[in-house]
Amino acid sequence: MASTATNFSLSLCANQQTPIPKPSFFSNNNHLHFNSNNNWAWASVSTSRKSRICATSSQVMDPSAAKSEPALPTIVEVDLGSRSYPIYIGSGLLNQPDYLQRHVHGKRVLVVTNETVAPLYLDKVVDALTRGNPNVSVESVILPDGEQYKDMDTLMKVFDKAIESRLDRRCTFVALGGGVIGDMCGFAASAFLRGVNFIQIPTTVMAQVDSSVGGKTGINHRLGKNMIGTFYQPQCVLIDTDTLNTLPDRELASGLAEVIKYGLIRDAEFFEWQEKNMHLLLARDPSVMAYAIKRSCENKAEVVSLDEKESGLRATLNLGHTFGHVMAVDMSYRLGWIDDSLVKRVGDILKQAKLPTAPPETVTVDMFKSVMAVDKKVADGLLRLILLKGPLGNCVFTGDYDRKALDNTLRAFCKS
Numbered sequence: 001m002a003s004t005a006t007n008f009s010l011s012l013c014a015n016q017q018t019p020i021p022k023p024s025f026f027s028n029n030n031h032l033h034f035n036s037n038n039n040w041a042w043a044s045v046s047t048s049r050k051s052r053i054c055a056t057s058s059q060v061m062d063p064s065a066a067k068s069e070p071a072l073p074t075i076v077e078v079d080l081g082s083r084s085y086p087i088y089i090g091s092g093l094l095n096q097p098d099y100l101q102r103h104v105h106g107k108r109v110l111v112v113t114n115e116t117v118a119p120l121y122l123d124k125v126v127d128a129l130t131r132g133n134p135n136v137s138v139e140s141v142i143l144p145d146g147e148q149y150k151d152m153d154t155l156m157k158v159f160d161k162a163i164e165s166r167l168d169r170r171c172t173f174v175a176l177g178g179g180v181i182g183d184m185c186g187f188a189a190s191a192f193l194r195g196v197n198f199i200q201i202p203t204t205v206m207a208q209v210d211s212s213v214g215g216k217t218g219i220n221h222r223l224g225k226n227m228i229g230t231f232y233q234p235q236c237v238l239i240d241t242d243t244l245n246t247l248p249d250r251e252l253a254s255g256l257a258e259v260i261k262y263g264l265i266r267d268a269e270f271f272e273w274q275e276k277n278m279h280l281l282l283a284r285d286p287s288v289m290a291y292a293i294k295r296s297c298e299n300k301a302e303v304v305s306l307d308e309k310e311s312g313l314r315a316t317l318n319l320g321h322t323f324g325h326v327m328a329v330d331m332s333y334r335l336g337w338i339d340d341s342l343v344k345r346v347g348d349i350l351k352q353a354k355l356p357t358a359p360p361e362t363v364t365v366d367m368f369k370s371v372m373a374v375d376k377k378v379a380d381g382l383l384r385l386i387l388l389k390g391p392l393g394n395c396v397f398t399g400d401y402d403r404k405a406l407d408n409t410l411r412a413f414c415k416s
Contacts, residue, residue, distance in 0.1 A: 057326040072150075073099070074290065077298045078213070080308075083233045087213060087297050091286055092203075093240040094121065097128045101136075103235040104129065106170025110139045112158055112185040113176040114145040117203055120246055125176055125201060139165045143181070150180045150220045152228075172197045172235070178204035178251070181212035183229070186217030188302055190232035200234045203243040205255020205289075209262075209296035210317075212237045216305040224374040231309055241290050249354070256281060256353045259292050261319050262299040264346065265386070268393030270295055275345070278352045315377055315397045319386040322375055323368060323410075325350060326357045328387055331409040335401060337389040358413055365410045 073090030088099050109129055113122055118140070126138045141161040143154055162171075173196060175185035182200050191199035202212040218229015244252070259281075263271025274281070280288040300317060307313040320328055329346045332338045352358055359368075377384045377397075384399040385406075 010249075026142060027212075074293065074294050076301060078233075078301050078304075080233060081254070085234055085236045087237040087239065087301075089208075089239045089241065089290055089294050089297070091241050091290070092221055093238055094124045094128050094242070095132070097131045099236075099238055100125075100128050100199065100201075101133055101172075103197075104136060104172045105197060106168070106172060106240040107135050107137065108165070108167050108171040109136060110162055110165065110167060110171060110173060111138060111156075111174045111176055112143065112181060112188070113140065114143045114181055116145040117181070118142045118179045121176060121201075121203065121243060125174065129174070130183070136225070139167075143184070145180075147180055147220070150184060151222075152219060155184055155219055156186060158184065159192060161194050162188070167192075167196075169193045169196055171198060174199045174201060175212075175234075176201045176203065177207070178202065179207045182207050182212050183217050184219060186215070186232055186234065187219060187229050190217055190230040195232070197235050198232075200237040202237065202239060204247055204251050205244065205293075206258055207255075208239045208241075208244075208293050210258045210300065212239075212301045213297055214314075215308070216310075227374075239293060241286055241293065244289060246285055248414070252282070252284070253354045255318065257325065257350075257355055259296050260325065260349060260353065261317070262296050264325070264388060264392070265316050265319050265395040266393055267295070267299055268391070270299070271349075271392060275349055278349060282353070312397065314387050315384070317396050318377065319395060322372060322377065322383075322385060324359065325355075327359075327409050328385070329403050330412065331401075332388040334405040334408055335387070337387060342388065342392055361415070363414050365407075365414045366415055368410055368414060 009401070033348040051074065073088040073093055075265055076087040078085050085103075093099055111122065111129075122140060122142075130136050139161060141158055143149060143157060156182065158173075162173075173185050173189040173192070175182045175198060179202075182202055186198055186200070189196050200207075201214040202208045212234075215231045215233040216226075217232050218226045219366050221227040256278075260271070260274060263274055274292070277288055277292075280365055281292060297416055303314055303317055319325065322328070325346065329338070333340065333343050347357060360379065371385050372378075375383060377386075379399070382396060385401065386397050387401070388394065389396045
């Protein structure tokens with residue numbers, strides 16, 4: 001085990017949702033430190049920077065304070081120089097063709113969707129792409145639905161359709177669906193003809209607040225999740241919140257776990273807002289849901305702006321992905337890094353969101369360890385974890401922790 005990985009530690013503090021100031025960088029023993037008025041501390045991150053993503057957005061009132069008639073969409077701008085793109089958030093956006101058509105540069109479009117979403121929204125998307133725009137022709141490929149199909153065999157169906165349709169380099173791929181479709185369509189777009197334009201139309205909360213933003217694409221391998229993929233940014237992300245009306249309750253809860261994550265790792269005020277408004281999120285209140293999506297997108301874009309390729313800081317967005325929010329919180333408490341009041345608050349909000357607070361009974365300690373061994377956050381044989389440390393809104397990405405605390409957490413939640 002390499003000693004350089006053992007001391008890896010990254011700290012992230014709550015920024016109170018103020019705009020990111022221009023950072024000041026200084027090098028110290030090949031570590032990069034980031035200091036700003038937002039009280040961020042960043043260590044062990046590569047100093048290589050070719051571009052920055054800066055998120056800005058139009059102002060949106062807290063929907064718990066006031067409700068208004070339907071209006072123009074909220075736009076979160078992701079600034080990547082020549083690869084900049086907007087995130088449109090609002091109700092009924094699929095009925096407003098201009099938002100899609102302005103990002104289609106050629107005459108050919110391939111919509112990638114699945115068997116569940118296609119009957120609900122494919123015709124509406126095709127209409128939005130072609131209404132008053134007769135020069136554009138649209139093909140579609142409908143994939144089987146489910147994480148188990150996020151593989152090379154299914155991906156080939158996208159390439160088959162693109163090649164059979166004789167699409168050229170000015171074509172645009174459109175991802176219509178949840179995170180699986182978005183990841184696969186984006187990966188296909190990054191590889192077809194060595195890269196064509198693509199658009200994200202996420203239809204699940206998980207995809208709207210997380211996977212559609214930031215340019216991660218890919219597929220699974222039988223030995224590990226998301227092991228094959230690219231970083232490839234879309235032309236735009238269009239979030240029509242009306243698509244959540246057909247979302248199953250289980251998928252809604254899954255997405256709310258990601259919303260909760262942002263509050264835990266960097267946005268204490270957002271977490272407190274969630275505690276007060278979770279019942280409205282579960283009820284799918286349109287204005288409350290739009291506010292949660294907007295603030296989540298802003299949080300993710302700001303983190304990605306400092307670490308597009310996940311060399312360190314962006315990994316904090318994976319809180320809970322290794323062994324769940326509750327187990328990460330439990331381990332943080334065992335290490336003495338958070339107090340019991342935060343443990344209770346996290347447990348309470350997860351239960352309120354109707355999320356599980358323990359792994360399935362069939363999962364054993366050995367099963368967890370075998371999966372952790374191929375986690376993407378392993379470096380030089382060392383498993384690095386995202387854990388909470390300090391007051392609400394603070395976290396660390398680190399491999400420097402007491403291994404006994406990890407073992408004790410696993411034993412507390414799993415069978416031996």
